[in-house]
Amino acid sequence: MLLQNKFYKVLDSTIDAGGNHGQYRLALLPDCEVYKGHFPGHAVCPGVFNIETIKECAMMLTGRKLAMPTVKQCRFTAVASPAVCPQVDLDLTATATAAGAYLVEARITAGDVTYVEFKGEMTAL
Amino acid sequence: MITEDIERLIPQRAPILMVDRLTQVDGAEGKTEFTIKPDNIFLDDDRRLAEAGLIEHIAQSASAFAGYQALEAGATEPPIGYIGEVKKFHCYRRPQAGEVLHTTVTMGAEVGGVTLLTGATHVGDELVADTRMKISIEK
Numbered sequence: 641m642l643l644q645n646k647f648y649k650v651l652d653s654t655i656d657a658g659g660n661h662g663q664y665r666l667a668l669l670p671d672c673e674v675y676k677g678h679f680p681g682h683a684v685c686p687g688v689f690n691i692e693t694i695k696e697c698a699m700m701l702t703g704r705k706l707a708m709p710t711v712k713q714c715r716f717t718a719v720a721s722p723a724v725c726p727q728v729d730l731d732l733t734a735t736a737t738a739a740g741a742y743l744v745e746a747r748i749t750a751g752d753v754t755y756v757e758f759k760g761e762m763t764a765l
Numbered sequence: 766m767i768t769e770d771i772e773r774l775i776p777q778r779a780p781i782l783m784v785d786r787l788t789q790v791d792g793a794e795g796k797t798e799f800t801i802k803p804d805n806i807f808l809d810d811d812r813r814l815a816e817a818g819l820i821e822h823i824a825q826s827a828s829a830f831a832g833y834q835a836l837e838a839g840a841t842e843p844p845i846g847y848i849g850e851v852k853k854f855h856c857y858r859r860p861q862a863g864e865v866l867h868t869t870v871t872m873g874a875e876v877g878g879v880t881l882l883t884g885a886t887h888v889g890d891e892l893v894a895d896t897r898m899k900i901s902i903e904k
Contacts, residue, residue, distance in 0.1 A: 641806070642815055674806065677778035679845060686781060688817035688824070692807075694837040695817070708816040711854035711896070719847060760854075765811075 646672045662701040664730040670722035685720040692748040710761040727751035774832030780806045783822040787829040795830035798868045815860035819894040823884035826868045846902045854896035
């Protein structure tokens with residue numbers, strides 16, 4: 641995992657009995673080194689770090705190391721930062737396909753605000 | 766050949782500076798170059814770039830193009846851009862440390878401060894990633 645315990649920390653998680661849906665409460669870590677460069681004096685979560693965080697939660701949910709060959713659509717609907725949203729909720733569904741891949745849908749929110757909506761395909765490495 | 770220092774074109778800095786050079790601008794098309802160093806922040810434990818690193822590289826390539834235009838128009842600071850949407854991103858192969866990414870971004874229409882673009886990244890002749898994207902540039 642590239643970003644776990646550097647960019648975010650899992651505070652709590654709930655996995656449904658079927659094992660294909662999980663909810664993760666994450667703390668965004670303000671001391672992550674990425675903020676030195678994104679941006680100097682103006683710490684904002686890189687959108688792609690949120691995508692990588694979704695991938696890592698999908699790995700936790702499926703228990704497999706995953707690649708992400710396709711992002712069908714990922715919308716960033718608000719700018720996240722450790723100051724604006726120190727904790728976020730990541731809701732994730734990973735549906736196994738006949739071809740052995742996972743269709744992953746995820747959403748990152750804090751309270752009423754949605755930050756990221758993601759649909760993509762991941763495959764086990 | 767464009768000689769402008771990349772730090773004049775985009776506001777990102779180490780450890781998430783993902784473009785070395787804007788090499789060419791021709792109409793709506795820009796070309797960039799980036800060498801993956803062994804300490805790149807997106808390198809996974811298999812020494813290959815996480816897909817998110819390719820998306821960031823393409824976004825910063827577009828940002829460099831926008832920064833070049835802003836500079837030509839008289840700006841003194843590189844504008845900050847945010848990714849609004851990533852659509853139809855495909856990663857065909859994850860490049861590894863030492864490889865050089867060559868990316869072409871083609872800027873489309875700007876609507877309400879949001880620019881549509883396409884980006885394609887090659888290593889040598891091999892297409893490794895492509896995507897559509899929306900970015901919003903702060904002016």
